[in-house]
Amino acid sequence: MARRALILLEGLPRGNGLLYVQAAQRLGLHPITMSTDPAQYDYLAAERSEAIRVNTENLDALIHECSRMRATYDIAGITGFSGADESVYATVGKLCRHFDLPGPSPTSIERCCDKFTQRQLLAEAGIPIPAYRLAANAGDVESAAADIGLPVILKPAVGSGSSGVRLCRDVDELAEHTTYLLGGKHIWRSSPRMLVEEFAQGPFYSADIMGNEVIGICTADFGPPPHFLYRECTHPAPLTDDEHRRIADVSLSCLQALGLGWGPTNIEFRWTPRGPVVIEVNPRLAGGTGPRLVQLAYGVDPITEHIKLVIGDEWNLRKRHSHTATARILYPERDGILDWIDGDSRAAAVSGVAEVKLFVEPKTPIVRKADYRDRIGHVIAASPSLAQSEAILQRAVDFISWSITPFPNLRG
Structure with missing residues (x-):
């Protein structure tokens, strides 16, 4: 009888790929990672997990590889483990349709990935969102900001992980960021399209x-x-029952408006005088520390339950306990060479600390990008109460320190 395999499609080097591999193994599955560059996932060797090098942006190549694997394995399911690239899930949806496996709607995912289309669909459904305009050039940006009123958010219409997203508080910042996005520093996969949004x-x-x-x-x-x-994330948020209900109601309205509702979704809000306003709908699990916080707070492992859904098994979201889990994300304060970083073992020894991870090694060059790639580590704590969890977290974070020597000024 052929071994049951779970195909994991691409992701982020600092994403949740390792958690997907481990959860798949616990479920008795053989995880196979398909990646353009498997070497970027250092945990694959440590876990002795199989990987296949393939261009993950080429659907035909992926179909060919999956077809080839079916001669050896029973492919139980296909999913992505990206923490911050929804386009992976559109490809996943297409593969699942091709091989008649459970999966998300690729059309719904693609509509959601285009932030302008997403905004249009949410607006048509009467869901509260910030004022917005689409812009293709500097003139469009300038007139859109004048219509909406400064400050505004300027960001690519397609993208994730806060890449290219900036608050522009005056006309100088607006012009500066427009130049950045259009001047060749930001990588566009298609013709430049930007969103100008109310802050x-x-x-x-x-x-x-x-x-x-x-x-x-x-x-x-x-x-x-x-x-x-x-900088810091906490599950659950300290909300009244009414606030929780209002956010949950708007969330479910978003799923309906966007044709989602299969698998994981993460929806971001700001609570304004209008109540909960939708900032973004992400048709995937939250990235970074999100899944771990959910597991620690409620006793529900969203990655395991996602895999069960993917392979057609019965899943269970019943909460097993109610704790408060909180995470601090660590960022460098300057560019330069990381001389040293330590204190992680002492931080991990603090009672109530669930996880300490450092993503960088000494002598690493640090060049900040102002997005998710700037993270150099995180600390997660959990306890029965918010105050206790915050105190544990601070105690642990205080143990961690590092030194960065600025790059030499080569201008002479």
């Missing part, structure tokens, strides 16, 4: 959903503007 101000919340069920709602703080880098 919706208020507390940030994020709903984690599987199928049509809201598993939990977290809150997050960001580092200093003009960029949007997650």
Whole structure:
């Protein structure tokens, strides 16, 4: 009898690929990662997990490889483990349709990945969103910002992980970021299309959903503007029953408007004087520490339950406990060469700390990109109460330190 395999399509080197591999193995599956460059996932060798080099942007090549594998394996399911690239899931959906496997609607995923199309569909459904305009050039950006009123958010219409997203507080910042996006520094996969959006101000919340069920709602703080880098995330968010219900109701309306509702979705909000305003709908699991926080807070492992859904097994989102889990994301304060970084073992030894991860080694060059790639580590703590979890987290983070020597000024 052929061994049951789970195909994992591409992702991020610092994403949740390892958790998918481990969860698949626990479920008795043989995980096979398909990647343009498998070497970027260092855990594959450590886990002795199979990988196949293939151009993951070429659907025909992926179909060919999966067809070839069916001679050896029973392919139980296909999914992506990306934490911040929804386009992977559109490809996953197409592969699942081709091989008649459970999977998301590729059309719905593609509509959702285009932030302008997503905004249009949400607006048509009467869902509260920020004011927005589409722009293709500097003139469009300038007139859109004048219509909406500064400050505005300027970002690519297609993209993820906060890449190219910036708060523009005045005309100089707007011009500077427009030049950045259009001047060759930002990589466009297609012709440049930008969104100019009203800056919706208020507390940030994020709903984690599987199928049509809201598993939990977290809150997050960001580092200093003009960029949007997650600094701290907490599950569950301290909400009243009414606030929780309102966010959950809007979340389910988003799924309906966008044709989602199969598999994981992550929806970001700002709580404004209008109530919950939708910032973005991501047709995937939350990236980074998100799945781990959900597991620690509620006893539900969203990655395992996602895999069960993918392979057609019965899944279970029943909460097993109610704790507060909180994460601090670590960022470098400057560009340069990382001389040293330590304290992680002492941080991990603090009672109540669930995870400490450092992503960089000494002598690594640090060049900040103002997006998810800037993360150099994280610490996660969990306990029965918010105050206790925050205290544990701070105690652990205080143990971690590093030194960065700035690059030499070569201008003389």
